[in-house]
Amino acid sequence: MRNMIAIFALLMLLFFLGRAYAQPPLYVVDLSRATTHEKLITLSLQGLANRSPETPSIYTLSGEQDEGWLSWIERLDPRPTERVSPQQLLEQFRHLAKGQILCEPSDSTSLNMATSLAGLRDGIVSDRDLGLPTLFDTRGKFRSVLEAYQWAAKEILPQCSQKGLVLLGSSIGFRDYVIREKLLALPMTTLGDKAAWRLLSRMAASFPAGTPILAPAPERIHPAIIKWGARVGHPLFGVEEAANLSYHSQLETPTFSQWRRYVELGAKIYVCFIFSGGDDLSYAQRRMSDLWRQAERGALPLGWALPAPMAGIAPDILQYYFAGAYRSGHDGFVLQVNSPSVSKPRTLHAPLVQAREATDIRSLVVIDESSDKALLPAVEELAVHFQPSGIFVPDHKSLPSKVIGESVIFTKGFSGSNADEILKRLSALPATKGGLIFVWVDSKSVSPADIFSVASLLPSYFEVVAPDEFIFLAKQVLSGEAFEVPSQTKVNLIAPASVGPDESFIVRAAIPGAKVKEALLIYQQESGIQLVEPMGRRGPDGEYSVHLGPLLHSGEWLLQARVSEGEGVVSWSEVVRLQVSPEDPDEDGLSAAAERFFGTDLASADTDNDGLLDGSDPHPLTLNSSPAVYFGPLAPVDDAPFLVEDSGSILEDNVRKVRADNYFVYHLFLEGLPPGARAVLAMRLSGTARAAFSADGKKFDTPFNLQETDGWTTAPVPAELLRSRTLFIRISAAEEPPAELSLRKLAILSPLDAPSIGLPALVPPYFGPGLPVGVSVDLWDPQTVTQAWCAYRS
Structure with missing residues (x-):
């Protein structure tokens, strides 16, 4: 079997090489x-x-x-x-x-x-x-x-x-x-x-x-x-x-879709963070790509405003973002509309309709400084004629949130250009009633890492959700559907028994004799997250349907219809099982359809050669490493205790900037370094750096060669400094004035080419004297892991 797989992989490689050079x-x-x-x-x-x-x-x-x-x-x-x-x-x-x-x-x-x-x-x-x-x-x-x-x-x-x-x-x-x-x-x-x-x-x-x-x-x-x-x-x-x-603009791409999670309404405050930039194609190509790849944001669900013309002008860039969101299941997208209160009726709809057809983006954010009285008719007109799932309207809290047809207009949101201020305003909300609020995040001054910090400091009664999930919850609240009362209505769900991972298909629900207010299809893989799509009425006999797919992921899917008859009365269909056929020629856990969408290599199970199979790799196109952190990461805004000399750097927007004729010196400590371990200095920079080590902060070695790895600029720490558990580092710009260097973060890490250790856990998580303890970690390495040890001390 393995020989057949190897032969297939070789044939696929020859096919793509031949295609490329043709x-x-x-x-x-x-x-x-x-x-x-x-x-x-x-x-x-x-x-x-x-x-x-x-x-x-x-x-x-x-x-x-x-x-x-x-x-x-x-x-x-x-x-x-x-x-x-x-x-x-x-x-x-x-x-x-x-x-x-x-x-x-x-x-x-x-x-x-x-x-x-x-x-x-x-x-x-x-x-x-x-x-x-x-x-x-x-x-x-x-x-x-x-x-x-x-x-x-x-x-x-x-x-x-x-x-x-x-x-x-x-x-x-x-x-x-x-x-x-x-x-x-x-x-x-x-x-x-x-x-x-x-x-x-x-x-x-x-x-x-x-x-x-x-x-x-x-x-x-x-x-x-x-x-x-x-x-x-x-x-x-x-x-x-x-x-x-x-x-x-000349590249051909598929029609995009995004997951929409099914969220049960609870006694929480649901918050949605939406990053601005949906009126700037330059931002979508430049800064957004940097923000998108910030590892520090973790798995936090975020919203992103995208420019409507992007589907026609930069479809491949759009595919990159949709593939990432589809893979992670975390993020969602909205389209931005500026100043609709002064526009002629429906003149702004054409690019929105084109973008929706190409991308399946169903929600809008409206940015308008006009009065509430001037803005309300324009927003209602968008709801009636464009019929989005939701319209976010920040900084107009006196406007009423409401449902028009199938569209939710939600106004309980504010703009935020400072992470501390965002945290302060959210933390001030009382926990007694729960509720929903969104934040229109200024992407020029606030990053996903900042929002992750905000979310981690919020009280436990907050839950962060993506835009479509937020609108789904808001519709339940505004429609009075917060609680379910079981109904005896019979719902018959009809779906194909099997489909291919690249196929679209129709799912139907027969609901005869019921006064249906809303019909939803809930679907998921076994033990996976629940997803939701609205079902539309297709005939007078109570039939509702929805186009689904391509699902991309092989295996068994569970489908169920949820029908609301108003005033909380809800009925459910029986669960229908759908099989998505396995088409995984390189046995990496991804179907061929998924690999084409994600841009991974059909002929290689590990596209980026980092030791993680593509199906298990959250970032299959970039070499993933999970280094041990021995010091830091240190952000310039918090570096005062370690900054021992500064000849003229500037701290601006949480970044330390220095020109080539100036420098600054840090004194770092390595108390957490294991005996005999190697380590590297790692920096996140803009510009080209010159850096040198010292044992005493007075005599510095010759500036060393820096390497670029996985977004870090790195250099190995000399062994004698590792033994002393302390070192000084002098940093300046490498080019002649007016060249400028910007330092965003600094850390001492295990070498980035060393085996990676991720998701450490103790079993049981709470233990006591005399109880056995298990240690669980994920290990991976491009050269494969052959042996592992666990060191411990009291």
């Missing part, structure tokens, strides 16, 4: 140190080359996250890659361009008009002559933004794509997508230029209602501009720092 190549260009000239040329060529997935494509590296997204893309769309310089790229792809569009990059009017023209005329945007035919020269062409708008309305608008309207400054990023899609890119004008805004409003009116306006990050533009977008029927989304959208 694909057109992907050229990767590092722009992290490129000049403006090189960036303009590269993004122009990228926009032209990425118009067809059947030809060679271009991917650029400009931010910290781009390498990670490239690795993810290579799993979804394997193809040969080649790293080239901007100059080599120009030589390879200049044949795609019909000429050059000359511009002045520091002039936003010149740059944006040149970008629009490059898309329409297949040109390269450049600030100097490239020896190509000059298709247009925007330098000095326009004396004002209004003049540029007037020219664009006549010469560009009739020819451009209707997928989006772009308003940008002089930033270089995102222009590859503008050129690929032939979008109209215009400079942002001042608020006082009323004539320009009137003309811009007329141009915006020529786009279909709901077409997004792609602009700088919302916090970088005046709130009046966001309201203007809503007023003309076009929501604004930040894109300024987004990269490679011309490539991300």
Whole structure:
């Protein structure tokens, strides 16, 4: 049997390698140190080359996250890659361009008009002559933004794509997508230029209602501009720092869905934390990916606001988040709507409907600073016509929470930009009645690790739930369904006996003669979490149904219908058993369908080679290690007792920052280090560090080489310092001023390549004299664990 598995794995590997090298190549260009000239040329060529997935494509590296997204893309769309310089790229792809569009990059009017023209005329945007035919020269062409708008309305608008309207400054990023899609890119004008805004409003009116306006990050533009977008029927989304959208947008991905847990209402305060950012594609690609991977947040259920256009512009990034949430079963997503109180009726619905069809996201969060009187009709209109499961409305607690049709409007929530303040406000809630409250978390200043700290300090009568579970509970409370009274109504549940892990299917419930207020399908694997989906009425004879799947996970599933007849009267069907066929060629605990969705290797049982099979690995794409902690982790906000020398660092936003001409010194202690154990210094950094050890804090060794492992920057601690159980460490930025280093966390750990020890437990957990004690741990290692010891002392 094992020989057959090995042969199959080899065949699968050869298949995917052959498929990859049959694909057109992907050229990767590092722009992290490129000049403006090189960036303009590269993004122009990228926009032209990425118009067809059947030809060679271009991917650029400009931010910290781009390498990670490239690795993810290579799993979804394997193809040969080649790293080239901007100059080599120009030589390879200049044949795609019909000429050059000359511009002045520091002039936003010149740059944006040149970008629009490059898309329409297949040109390269450049600030100097490239020896190509000059298709247009925007330098000095326009004396004002209004003049540029007037020219664009006549010469560009009739020819451009209707997928989006772009308003940008002089930033270089995102222009590859503008050129690929032939979008109209215009400079942002001042608020006082009323004539320009009137003309811009007329141009915006020529786009279909709901077409997004792609602009700088919302916090970088005046709130009046966001309201203007809503007023003309076009929501604004930040894109300024987004990269490679011309490539991300061409990838094909499946329709996404998310688990919705069934939660029994209890005498608790249920709290939902939703991270902001659903109006900024740059955030979804950049900071959100860093927050998403924070190991410190544990298994805490969280909510995340996502931009509605993401399903069409960056579907592969969306798949990454959905796959992670689907795998863990913890997190959930909502769509963000800004300023609906000033928008025309239903103009904001189009992108929401498209996103719901692609992603199965059913809840919204509404951000609006208008009065309650102005906001309420807009929220009710969203509930009636878009029909979401729920609408979260923070900072409008005087508005009534209520149910309209099948939609819950919930207003008992507040915005939080400081973890201490969030904790203070939640802890002040009395425990006597229970209830529900949500927090709209400012993702720019609060992290999942911060929220984990908040949740761990809340009284025991709090329970954290994801957005859909929160709405499910809120609906029970607002509908008066908090308690169940058994009913004699007969409910007959009908489902297939078996399906494949990649199949969708229909489950039906026959409920003749009953006055059904709500029908739910509760389903789970044996001993798994209970999940829920609403069932809709499909005919006059009392039949309700729901589309389910793909379930992805093989094995037996248990299905049961729950029918509410109002006033707490509830009936249940018998349990129906559904078998999802086993399709696990590499025997890693994941079906082939699940592996395609999660991006794991169909030909390897351990994709990341960390010793954990993919089906048992919570993060199967990144090498997991669970090091022992001998000191720390120390956060800069708490480092004062250990900071013994500081030549000019700055503590800002819980991060210690230092420039290359300054440094700081910590004195660390290793009392918890086992005898003879090895250890490493581990730091979470932004920037490149220079670090040196010392035994006395006076004479420091030569700065040592640092390595990057699993998000940590590490170096082995010398053996003589381990024996002394104390050491000094001096840290500075490695590059010349004005280079800056940011330290977020520091620890002394067991080596990250050593065997991992996780989930230690004592059996029984409470023991006394004379009682035997068992010790249980999870052990894993890339080289396999062959022997283990347990050391103990009084």
